[in-house]
Amino acid sequence: MPDHRYDASEIEPRWQAVWADEHTWEVSNDAGRDRPRSYVLEMLPYPSGEPHIGHLKVYSVGDAIAHFRRRRGAEVLHPMGYDAFGLPAENHAIATGVHPRVSTNASIASFQRQFREWGISIDWSRELATSDPRYYCWTQWIFLQLFKAGLADRREAAVNWCPHDQTVLANEQVIDGRCERCGHEVEIRQLEQWFFRITDYAERLLDDLDTIDWPEHVKTMQRNWIGRSEGASVTFHQDDFDIDYPVFTTRPDTLFGATFFVMAPEHPDVLRLAAGTPHEQAVRDYVNHAMVASNAERGAMDKAKTGVPLGRSVTNPVNAEQIPMFVADYVLMEYGTGAIMAVPAHDERDFDFAQAHGLEIRRVIDGGELPYPGDGPLTNSGTDFDGLPNREARIRIVAALEAADRGRGAINFRLRDWLVSRQRYWGCPIPVIHCPSCGIVAVPEDELPVLLPEVEDYAPKGRSPLAAAEDWVNTTCPTCGRPAKRETDTMDTFVDSSWYFLRYCDARNETAAWDPAVLAEWMPVDQYIGGVEHAILHLMYARFFTKALADLGHLSFQEPFAALFTQGMITRDGAKMSKSRGNVVSPQAIVERYGADTARSYILFIGPVEQDADWSDDGVEGVHRFLSRLWRAAAEVAESTEPAAPPSQPQGADLELLRKAHWAIAKVTHDLDGRFAFNTAISAVIELVNDCYRLRSQVSAGSLRFALASAASLIFPFAPHVGADAYQLLTGERVWEEPWPVADPALLERDTYELVCQVNGKLRDRIQVASGLGEEELEQLALAAPNVREHIAGREITKVIVVPGKLVNVVVR
RNA sequence: GCGGAUGUGGCGGAAUUGGUAGACGCGCACGGUUCAGGUCCGUGUGGAGGUAACUCUGUGGAGGUUCGAGUCCUCUCAUCCGCACCA
Numbered sequence A: 001m002p003d004h005r006y007d008a009s010e011i012e013p014r015w016q017a018v019w020a021d022e023h024t025w026e027v028s029n030d031a032g033r034d035r036p037r038s039y040v041l042e043m044l045p046y047p048s049g050e051p052h053i054g055h056l057k058v059y060s061v062g063d064a065i066a067h068f069r070r071r072r073g074a075e076v077l078h079p080m081g082y083d084a085f086g087l088p089a090e091n092h093a094i095a096t097g098v099h100p101r102v103s104t105n106a107s108i109a110s111f112q113r114q115f116r117e118w119g120i121s122i123d124w125s126r127e128l129a130t131s132d133p134r135y136y137c138w139t140q141w142i143f144l145q146l147f148k149a150g151l152a153d154r155r156e157a158a159v160n161w162c163p164h165d166q167t168v169l170a171n172e173q174v175i176d177g178r179c180e181r182c183g184h185e186v187e188i189r190q191l192e193q194w195f196f197r198i199t200d201y202a203e204r205l206l207d208d209l210d211t212i213d214w215p216e217h218v219k220t221m222q223r224n225w226i227g228r229s230e231g232a233s234v235t236f237h238q239d240d241f242d243i244d245y246p247v248f249t250t251r252p253d254t255l256f257g258a259t260f261f262v263m264a265p266e267h268p269d270v271l272r273l274a275a276g277t278p279h280e281q282a283v284r285d286y287v288n289h290a291m292v293a294s295n296a297e298r299g300a301m302d303k304a305k306t307g308v309p310l311g312r313s314v315t316n317p318v319n320a321e322q323i324p325m326f327v328a329d330y331v332l333m334e335y336g337t338g339a340i341m342a343v344p345a346h347d348e349r350d351f352d353f354a355q356a357h358g359l360e361i362r363r364v365i366d367g368g369e370l371p372y373p374g375d376g377p378l379t380n381s382g383t384d385f386d387g388l389p390n391r392e393a394r395i396r397i398v399a400a401l402e403a404a405d406r407g408r409g410a411i412n413f414r415l416r417d418w419l420v421s422r423q424r425y426w427g428c429p430i431p432v433i434h435c436p437s438c439g440i441v442a443v444p445e446d447e448l449p450v451l452l453p454e455v456e457d458y459a460p461k462g463r464s465p466l467a468a469a470e471d472w473v474n475t476t477c478p479t480c481g482r483p484a485k486r487e488t489d490t491m492d493t494f495v496d497s498s499w500y501f502l503r504y505c506d507a508r509n510e511t512a513a514w515d516p517a518v519l520a521e522w523m524p525v526d527q528y529i530g531g532v533e534h535a536i537l538h539l540m541y542a543r544f545f546t547k548a549l550a551d552l553g554h555l556s557f558q559e560p561f562a563a564l565f566t567q568g569m570i571t572r573d574g575a576k577m578s579k580s581r582g583n584v585v586s587p588q589a590i591v592e593r594y595g596a597d598t599a600r601s602y603i604l605f606i607g608p609v610e611q612d613a614d615w616s617d618d619g620v621e622g623v624h625r626f627l628s629r630l631w632r633a634a635a636e637v638a639e640s641t642e643p644a645a646p647p648s649q650p651q652g653a654d655l656e657l658l659r660k661a662h663w664a665i666a667k668v669t670h671d672l673d674g675r676f677a678f679n680t681a682i683s684a685v686i687e688l689v690n691d692c693y694r695l696r697s698q699v700s701a702g703s704l705r706f707a708l709a710s711a712a713s714l715i716f717p718f719a720p721h722v723g724a725d726a727y728q729l730l731t732g733e734r735v736w737e738e739p740w741p742v743a744d745p746a747l748l749e750r751d752t753y754e755l756v757c758q759v760n761g762k763l764r765d766r767i768q769v770a771s772g773l774g775e776e777e778l779e780q781l782a783l784a785a786p787n788v789r790e791h792i793a794g795r796e797i798t799k800v801i802v803v804p805g806k807l808v809n810v811v812v813r
Numbered sequence B: 001g002c003g004g005a006u007g008u009g010g011c012g013g014a015a016u017u018g019g020u021a022g023a024c025g026c027g028c029a030c031g032g033u034u035c036a037g038g039u040c041c042g043u044g045u046g047g048a049g050g051u052a053a054c055u056c057u058g059u060g061g062a063g064g065u066u067c068g069a070g071u072c073c074u075c076u077c078a079u080c081c082g083c084a085c086c087a
Helices: A008-021 A053-071 A087-096 A100-117 A133-148 A198-211 A216-226 A252-257 A270-274 A280-292 A295-299 A348-357 A390-403 A500-505 A516-522 A537-551 A587-594 A596-605 A617-640 A652-672 A678-695 A701-715 A720-731 A775-784 A786-792
Strands: A037-042 A075-077 A152-162 A167-169 A187-196 A229-238 A243-249 A260-263 A308-315 A322-327 A339-342 A407-412 A432-435 A439-442 A474-476 A483-486 A527-531 A564-567 A570-572 A613-615 A752-759 A762-770 A797-803 A807-812
Touching (some): A053 A527, A053 A570, A053 A652, A087 A100, A133 A500, A133 A537, A167 A187, A229 A252, A260 A308, A270 A280, A280 A322, A390 A407, A500 A516, A587 A617, A596 A678, A596 A720, A678 A701, A752 A775, A752 A786, A762 A786, A775 A786, A775 A807
Parallel strands (some): A037 A075, A260 A322, A527 A564, A570 A613, A752 A807
Antiparallel strands (some): A229 A243, A229 A308, A229 A407, A308 A322, A432 A483, A752 A762
C-alpha cells in the first residue's frame, strides 16, 4: 500500500491560491438575481497585534455558515474589514513614537495574511478599514445627518472622565466605576461634550427587540440596560422660591406616605435652597464631599444612608402637607429628575434613611412588615382612597393629580444619551467648525472628509491632541467666511462600527455612503455572529444608527441584524487567555503545526459554540487524526480503484455503509440548518469515516468512494481545504461548486429496528422487529421476549404502553 | 438585591416532542503492525457485584407529576456572567 501522508502544509496553500486567483468568494451587486441573497457577517476585528484564538473561533463559525448557505443555493455576502481607530494604537504611539496608522496597518496586514491562511471565504473586494479617509468620510457624513436632524448636539453635562486615558467615556464604557480600557477609577466632571440622542429611541429600541431573532439573554441585557419604568411624574411645590419640583415615581399609590423629599448632591438648586438657612454650611460641606467621593465609594449599597437637611420644605400635592427637604447621595442626578419623594414605609432605601435621621414612617399600604414593597389595600390615604387595592388606587391618584395639574402618568428610562466626543488623536474628526459669530457650523458635505491632521505629540493633556495642529484648527467659517476654529474632539470608535455593515454592501461607492437600492438587496444582515461582550454597546448603537438613518430616509429597514448568534470564549485551564497568565494559545502556532483545517474543526468540535470552552492540546490531536484518516482513505481509494457508482441494490455491508452516509448527510444538514450544532455535525462525519475504515474490506469500491466523498463534502464547511482536496481526489469535482448533498429517504429507513422492552419502566430486553408492525404485534413480541417473561412471571399485567418505532413498557403489579 | 445562564463518566461533551443515559473525541487498558519509540489498525472502557447471562445503582441535592424524567413542576445548593441606591 502506498504511503499516503496527510500534509496540510501542502494542501492548504494550494487551495488558497485557487480561491485567491479566481476570486471565488466575491459576489456582485447586480449578478445573481436568480438566487436568494444571504448576508453572513461576523463582527469586524479590532486590529491590534496578531489575531487571537477568539478571532479564529468567530470566523470559523461564520465561514461554516457562509459555505453551508452558498451550497444550499444562496448568493452569500461574506465581507471583512477592520475597526482600525482606537486607543491601544494611540497608547502604543505615545510609548514608542510610531504613528498609529503605521502600527495599525502592520496589524491589519497580519490579520489579512492569517485570514487567508485560515482559508476563510471572504469577499476581499469589499474590504475596508474605519481609519481610511474613504470610509470615515462617510462616518462624518452620517454625523452631519444626525446633527442636522437634532440628534447630535453639544451640551454641558456631568460626564465620566478617565484620568489615565485623559478622555471622557460613555456610560457603557464604565465598568464598576472604572475605565473599561485601562481600569483606572473614573471621575465625574462637568464638561461640554457631543452627544447622540439615543434616548429619543429608547421606546423603539425596546419594542423592536420583539421583531428580531436574537438570543434571549442578549435581549434581556438590552431590556435591562434601557430600563423602562412605568409610573408617574408628580409635582411638589416649594413655596419660598415658588418653584415646582417634579419627581418620577413608580409608586404613585404610596403618595400619602411621602414624609420627606430628597435631592441629589449634583442637583443645581441644592446650594441655592440651603442658602440663608442654618443648614447652609452643612449642605455645602456635604455636597463638596459627595462630589469628590469616588463612584465606587458612593456606589456601595450597604453603606449607611447619609444626607443633611436643606432647611426647606415642599408641599405634597395630594394632602397639602409640608414635608422636609434633604440632600443625600443615594439619590442620583442622572436618573429621573435628580429628586425623589421619599416613602419610607414602602421603600427600603427611604426606610433606611428615615431610620438614620429619625423621620416619620407612615404606612399607607396594608400588608407585611415595614418596609413593605408589596401590594395591598390603601390606608391613611384619605376617604377617597382608603381601602382600595393599591393597583387600582394608583390609577385614581394619577387621575386626581392630572385633574389638579399636579402630575401625570409617565415612563422613565435608565438609558442615557450616548456621549461620543473623545479628547484623543486616533479617531474620526468631528466635522464641525466653531465660529465666534455663527456658533457651531457643519462642515459642508462637499468638503468631507475632514482629514485627521498630522501631529507631533499624541499624549493627552486634558484636551484633544488635535488642538496642537494649529494650521488645521484655524480655518474660516463656512457661513460667514470669518476666522473660526475646527472642533478638535474625535468620535468614539463605536461610531465607526455602528454602520460598517452598511458600507460593505456598496463598499466602493465614491459618491455616497451607499446607494439605498443596493442596500435593500442585502440588508438586513441575515446572520450576525460575535461575542456576547458586545451585547449592549455595539449592538445597541448599531440598532440606534439604523433607526435614526431610516427615519432620515436613508434606509428602508428598522433593524440591522435579523438574527444574532453569540459565541462563547475559548479559555485555557479554565481561565481567560492572557499574556500575564501565560496561557495564551496562538492560532498561528496551531495552524503551523496542524494546519488551518484542524485548528478550525477542533474549535467547532470542542463543544457547543455558544458556550465557553476550554482548550486542550490533546483534543487538537484527535481532530487532526480524524482529518488525516479521511484524507488518507480518500487518497488510497482514489489511487487504487477506478471511479464507480455504488450498487443500485446494495446488500450487507454496502447497504450498511450507504445508510451511514445518508444518515450523516441528514444529521449534518439538520445540525447546520437553523442550529449551530457544529460539534455534533462533526461527530457525525467522524462516525461515517470510522465506518468507512471498519467496512472498507467488505464493501464495493463504488460504495466506499461514495461514502468518503460524502464525508469530504460534509466536512467542507469546517475544513475547506481537506474537504476540497479529498473531494477532488475522489470525484474530480470542486466541492464548493457542488450543491449540498441530500439524503435519500429510502436509505434513511430501515426494514427492522431494535425494539426496547421495559417492565415497569426498566429496560429488560431488546429485540429486532420488522418496521411497520402494529401495536398489537409489538406487544405480543415484547411479552414473548425472554428477559421480559422472566420479569413478569407470576405477576399481574395492569397496563402495556406501546410506542411503535421505540419501545414497549409492560406495567405489572 | 434584580436579571440571565450553567451543573451529566477520569476530562470535553451527546441525548428531535418526556421513551435504550453517556454518541463522538480525549485519556486509559489490552491486542495487532513496527528493529524500537512514535505513527498506524483493532477491541474494551460510568460505578458496584457476578466466570457469565445478568442484577443493582447512576445526570448537583430534596420532593412531585407520569407507565416512563437528564428533559416537565416546586423547593434548594453551587458556579459563572450582566446590571446594581434606577425611586
